């Protein structure tokens with residue numbers, strides 16, 4: 001096993017529970033020896049992992065700093081205040097709630113703060129990159145609210161602004177949601193604000209994916225435009241798994257009460273401490289450089305994939321995220337993903353706008369954290385295309401992947 005310095009595997013676990021320790025080491029080895037191209041994943045720092053594995057995991061802390069339902073919260077209160085202050089200053093927000101257990105929990109709380117069951121909500125349709133929380137019938141959102149989906153232009157793949165405006169005028173939604181799991185371009189928040197104002201709707205930005213780019217100044221911020229911004233902390237932002245909500249002071253109390261006690265119980269103080277660490281890291285010049293490199297890498301990945309014959313949605317990317325149709329190489333997304341997994345390239349399938357087959361969705365957040373740059377992206381894209389075409393067998397492909405990642409350990413010794 002090439003990785004011996006497992007940040008999450010302490011000696012005590014190895015001694016007490018070797019069976020589980022072996023599993024953790026195995027996963028660390030998998031992450032280090034294959035290529036992590038899942039757009040929503042990243043490698044958080046050893047400092048973030050340390051906070052997650054701290055004694056704060058033991059603490060019950062329902063409520064908010066200074067107003068808890070449990071005793072002994074005076075120290076974790078300091079941790080949460082620090083996380084809130086760092087989030088506010090990082091994103092220039094008047095208010096931050098850092099308790100959401102996940103991105104989906106943050107969206108649920110945002111809806112709870114602003115909507116009543118049965119209200120009409122406009123959001124990007126799931127076939128175009130909307131998240132489950134944007135009206136899927138399998139999710140609370142589709143069950144409890146009346147979602148009207150907007151889409152993307154069939155030709156360009158860009159969000160169809162004319163359709164958004166028309167649907168808003170027709171349906172008079174209580175809220176408009178902008179944000180996506182697969183849209184590779186910047187979202188025009190000023191446009192959505194204008195439409196929301198015209199029809200008297202709240203604007204909810206679900207910035208789970210780009211919020212890390214926003215922190216690093218590599219993507220426009222929704223904070224000046226949206227009434228409520230929902231986000232995750234574990235994607236490009238490189239923190240622990242979790243959610244976050246940003247809003248103006250006037251909605252602060254409604255948002256806080258929507259998180260606790262309406263949709264959640266006790267806050268996870270170890271995760272909140274880890275969020276504070278990640279916000280601190282994201283405020284550094286090194287993170288700004290990282291965020292810009294993530295985008296530069298994604299641009300090279302998109303361009304090289306296009307050169308290799310894949311159809312890149314919207315013709316490129318503004319972000320960390322690339323979606324592409326491998327059909328011209330002779331296979332659909334699902335088959336391609338299987339071949340790539342066998343070769344050690346780990347990525348997702350996604351819906352393709354206006355197509356029956358599925359495409360590939362990949363992102364550069366994790367590989368950029370490892371230190372890879374444009375040269376490696378071109379190599380990855382060429383390898384990917386070779387594997388998808390069936391020209392490169394999985395054994396030599398795995399060799400090439402091992403060679404690639406060997407120089408870029410996510411957790412160097």
Ligand SMILES: *Cc1c(COP(=O)(O)O)cnc(C)c1O
Pocket residue numbers: 040101102103104105107131133179180181206207208209232242243
């Ligand atoms: C990732 C994501 C979520 C959900 O985050 P979880 O932490 O998986 O619940 C919600 N909305 C969007 C747009 C996302 O990309």
